[in-house]
Amino acid sequence: MGRYPEALAELDTAIQIAPDQAEAYVHRAEAEWRSGQIQTAFKDLRKAIEIDPGYSDSFSYRGNILSGLGEFQSAIEDYSRAIELYPNDSEYFINRGLVYLELEMDNLALADYLKAVSID
Secondary structure: OHHHHHHHHHHHHHHHOOOOOHHHHHHHHHHHHHOOOOHHHHHHHHHHHOOOOOOOOHHHHHHHHHHHHHHHHHHHHHHHHHHHHHOHHHHHHHHHHHHHHOOOOOHHHHHHHHHHHHOO
């Protein structure tokens, strides 16, 4: 299971110290997701978006969870929002491309991969 309990404890402390930092909620959501606490992760991502709706990683991480749950259309929407907010992150394009492949939307997947390569 990794060291997620320790990470969660550290992130809980960080959030207590600075409860207005969206990034801390996103990192805690990732640790929660990886330790199987899906609903808690969604809650933290909603909080991160509430704090800073312009923080693109909030949408990207939520897209990761949604994709893993097979909620592909919602994942595409979140990746697309992350791309709108920060179009210079190749990972966002790669992740959305993976979802497009799952949906057999090969042309859209290829376009995202080409965009990712052009960024890096």
